[in-house]
Amino acid sequence: xxxxxxxxxxxxxxxxxxxxxxxxxxxxxxxxxxxxxxxxxxxxxxxxxxxxxxxxxxxxxxxxxxxxxxxxxxxxxxxxxxxxxxxxxxxxxxxxxxxxxxxxxxxxxxxxxxxxxxxxxxxxxxxxxxxxxxxxxxxxxxxxxxxxxxxxxxxxxxxxxxxxxxxxxxxxxxxxxxxxxxxxxxxxxxxxxxxxxxxxxxxxxxxxxxxxxxxxxxxxxxxxxxxxxxxxxxxxxxxxxxxxxxxxxxxxxxxxxxxxxxxxxxxxxxxxxxxxxxxxxxxxxxxxxxxxxxxxxxxxxxxxxxxxxxxxxxxxxxxxxxxxxxxxxxxxxxxxxxxxxxxxxxxxxxxxxxxxxxxxxxxxx
Amino acid sequence: xxxxxxxxxxxxxxxxxxxxxxxxxxxxxxxxxxxxxxxxxxxxxxxxxxxxxxxxxxxxxxxxxxxxxxxxxxxxxxxxxxxxxxxxxxxxxxxxxxxxxxxxxxxxxxxxxxxxxxxxxxxxxxxxxxxxxxxxxxxxxxxxxxxxxxxxxxxxxxxxxxxxxxxxxxxxxxxxxxxxxxxxxxxxxxxxxxxxxxxxxxxxxxxxxxxxxxxxxxxxxxxxxxxxxxxxxxxxxxxxxxxxxxxxxxxxxxxxxxxxxxxxxxxxxxxxxxxxxxxxxxxxxxxxxxxxxxxxxxxxxxxxxxxxxxxxxxxxxxxx
Numbered sequence: 001x002x003x004x005x006x007x008x009x010x011x012x013x014x015x016x017x018x019x020x021x022x023x024x025x026x027x028x029x030x031x032x033x034x035x036x037x038x039x040x041x042x043x044x045x046x047x048x049x050x051x052x053x054x055x056x057x058x059x060x061x062x063x064x065x066x067x068x069x070x071x072x073x074x075x076x077x078x079x080x081x082x083x084x085x086x087x088x089x090x091x092x093x094x095x096x097x098x099x100x101x102x103x104x105x106x107x108x109x110x111x112x113x114x115x116x117x118x119x120x121x122x123x124x125x126x127x128x129x130x131x132x133x134x135x136x137x138x139x140x141x142x143x144x145x146x147x148x149x150x151x152x153x154x155x156x157x158x159x160x161x162x163x164x165x166x167x168x169x170x171x172x173x174x175x176x177x178x179x180x181x182x183x184x185x186x187x188x189x190x191x192x193x194x195x196x197x198x199x200x201x202x203x204x205x206x207x208x209x210x211x212x213x214x215x216x217x218x219x220x221x222x223x224x225x226x227x228x229x230x231x232x233x234x235x236x237x238x239x240x241x242x243x244x245x246x247x248x249x250x251x252x253x254x255x256x257x258x259x260x261x262x263x264x265x266x267x268x269x270x271x272x273x274x275x276x277x278x279x280x281x282x283x284x285x286x287x288x289x290x291x292x293x294x295x296x297x298x299x300x301x302x303x304x305x306x307x308x309x310x311x312x313x314x315x316x317x318x319x320x321x322x323x324x325x326x327x328x329x330x331x332x333x334x335x336x337x338x339x340x341x342x343x344x345x346x347x348x349x350x351x352x353x354x355x356x357x358x359x360x361x362x363x364x365x
Numbered sequence: 366x367x368x369x370x371x372x373x374x375x376x377x378x379x380x381x382x383x384x385x386x387x388x389x390x391x392x393x394x395x396x397x398x399x400x401x402x403x404x405x406x407x408x409x410x411x412x413x414x415x416x417x418x419x420x421x422x423x424x425x426x427x428x429x430x431x432x433x434x435x436x437x438x439x440x441x442x443x444x445x446x447x448x449x450x451x452x453x454x455x456x457x458x459x460x461x462x463x464x465x466x467x468x469x470x471x472x473x474x475x476x477x478x479x480x481x482x483x484x485x486x487x488x489x490x491x492x493x494x495x496x497x498x499x500x501x502x503x504x505x506x507x508x509x510x511x512x513x514x515x516x517x518x519x520x521x522x523x524x525x526x527x528x529x530x531x532x533x534x535x536x537x538x539x540x541x542x543x544x545x546x547x548x549x550x551x552x553x554x555x556x557x558x559x560x561x562x563x564x565x566x567x568x569x570x571x572x573x574x575x576x577x578x579x580x581x582x583x584x585x586x587x588x589x590x591x592x593x594x595x596x597x598x599x600x601x602x603x604x605x606x607x608x609x610x611x612x613x614x615x616x617x618x619x620x621x622x623x624x625x626x627x628x629x630x631x632x633x634x635x636x637x638x639x640x641x642x643x644x645x646x647x648x649x650x651x652x653x654x655x656x657x658x659x660x661x662x663x664x665x666x667x668x669x670x671x672x673x674x675x676x677x678x679x680x681x682x683x684x685x
Contacts, residue, residue, distance in 0.1 A: 036476070036514055037513070040514055054499060054509060054510055062497060062499055067496045074502075076501060152512055196512055198542065231450065232450070259450075
């Protein structure tokens with residue numbers, strides 16, 4: 001077989017697999033489906049990273065299509081009552097086309113991350129580490145100490161942390177994640193205060209505003225969100241202001257979720273004003289609407305529509321992106337995700353017309 | 366005095382028709398042999414009020430009770446008007462039989478979670494509840510669940526195992542969302558009737574059982590019977606709209622296999638048996654042994670006049 005034929009076959013196979021296979025993951029849609037707050041499944045009250053014992057059990061018993069018997073014991077992440085560990089590994093194959101460029105197909109280890117939580121005073125005081133160990137060298141994502149009040153109505157954490165601002169999606173390339181610059185690739189160093197009371201959730205963080213890099217000025221970044229969570233719906237408001245020497249940046253987000261039968265809806269609209277971009281060119285708008293249809297246990301169909309106006313002072317420059325992702329969790333701790341992302345923007349920019357087909361294997365514990 | 370010691374050991378959930386019910390078939394042995402556990406003496410001081418630890422295992426007794434009391438437990442559950450989509454926690458889920466029923470009521474779209482302290486119970490609960498219910502091992506006094514997560518907390522014959530029941534109820538209440546309810550079920554708040562034909566023997570047997578458990582756990586009668594204040598307990602936990610309803614679990618001869626298995630294994634052998642000998646005079650103990658011996662012509666469960674009564678109380682309260 002010729003190499004070009006093999007590639008074509010491989011591309012075809014990936015595409016077919018992408019349509020047939022799938023995976024699910026601890027994402028906001030799961031919180032909406034269950035009516036729970038992020039902190040039910042994650043040690044971090046704002047979501048992501050190490051799963052709680054409940055999150056681990058949920059991942060074994062409720063998420064997957066089938067449960068493989070592991071005998072007498074169940075993994076709950078707890079080495080002992082003081083120490084919990086977890087991890088995520090994502091490996092994918094991609095096929096990407098961009099007009100005017102040669103198509104690219106590749107395999108990539110997207111990330112391997114290890115989490116550790118040392119509850120030195122169980123339920124009250126903990127040290128948390130989120131370390132990306134691959135690809136490349138070790139890269140610290142989050143390291144913080146967190147103190148919970150006795151009633152668990154408030155907490156204080158300090159260190160390097162993800163900032164609280166809107167939906168924390170698994171897809172870090174979503175417009176709403178990139179436009180604000182606040183996502184799980186840009187942790188910052190600072191402190192966060194959280195408050196949880198009945199249906200309300202609120203967090204406020206003060207950080208350097210350097211995405212984890214060294215501080216270069218006196219300005220600080222202020223991030224916060226207020227969320228109201230009902231079993232069938234939730235609504236939140238997020239705000240961020242980064243006082244930076246190069247120019248202030250502010251962002252405002254309105255986000256929410258709704259459960260309608262087997263479908264969980266997520267939505268976020270976000271206004272960003274980045275003064276570091278001259279001539280008022282930094283006024284941006286990004287939106288996301290996502291539907292997650294739980295077809296059967298362990299089978300989720302995710303359809304996402306995104307909109308980005310990169311400069312609200314310029315007409316007809318918007319970019320849209322559609323994603324269709326099938327997520328299958330065949331057994332506990334294993335997810336397969338297959339999908340296609342279709343971008344559309346101004347004709348002059350080929351980069352806004354990318355077609356991405358991917359198949360991802362996600363292992364976690 | 367109700368047969369408190371029996372009820373306190375029956376951390377009943379409920380049995381389902383599937384594997385859970387099948388798992389309780391245990392051949393009869395003798396009066397003095399029992400699979401019902403006793404906690405190791407050295408653990409009692411640090412364990413729950415009734416000796417509960419993560420290593421404690423009385424799954425068999427729970428399964429027996431679940432199969433026996435299933436109709437009444439399901440009736441009590443039905444009175445709560447559960448709806449699809451609800452998020453329900455079974456606190457002290459034991460061997461998990463109630464999880465299956467709760468799932469039926471909360472689906473589609475609901476979430477059912479159970480936790481229990483004992484490893485052995487969790488293993489049984491996983492097998493019983495199957496996929497679709499999350500079961501985790503946890504101490505009720507430190508539940509590993511986020512505040513405000515559930516519409517209902519269901520907890521049967523569990524709170525009486527706590528050294529600080531009011532505090533336990535408060536902890537459970539924090540897991541409820543605004544308007545959420547807590548339903549505490551408790552059997553035997555009034556005396557059980559075993560021997561309809563011999564009230565005296567029944568009374569001395571119940572007293573013997575009570576004295577045995579008082580000695581075993583170093584408790585006085587007030588502590589052992591503290592759960593009788595179920596309604597007051599809910600009020601002291603600052604809960605609102607407290608209601609209570611009691612039904613009778615009533616069985617008459619001829620008994621169904623599940624009923625006979627429960628009474629023979631869990632009561633006659635598990636809660637009574639040889640260990641009551643020091644607490645009864647010789648004649649009463651001999652009489653009791655005859656009534657509890659399946660091989661004896663006087664075996665109570667085969668008597669035509671056998672009539673068993675046990676109360677089951679469900680107290681419900683809400684958070685504001």
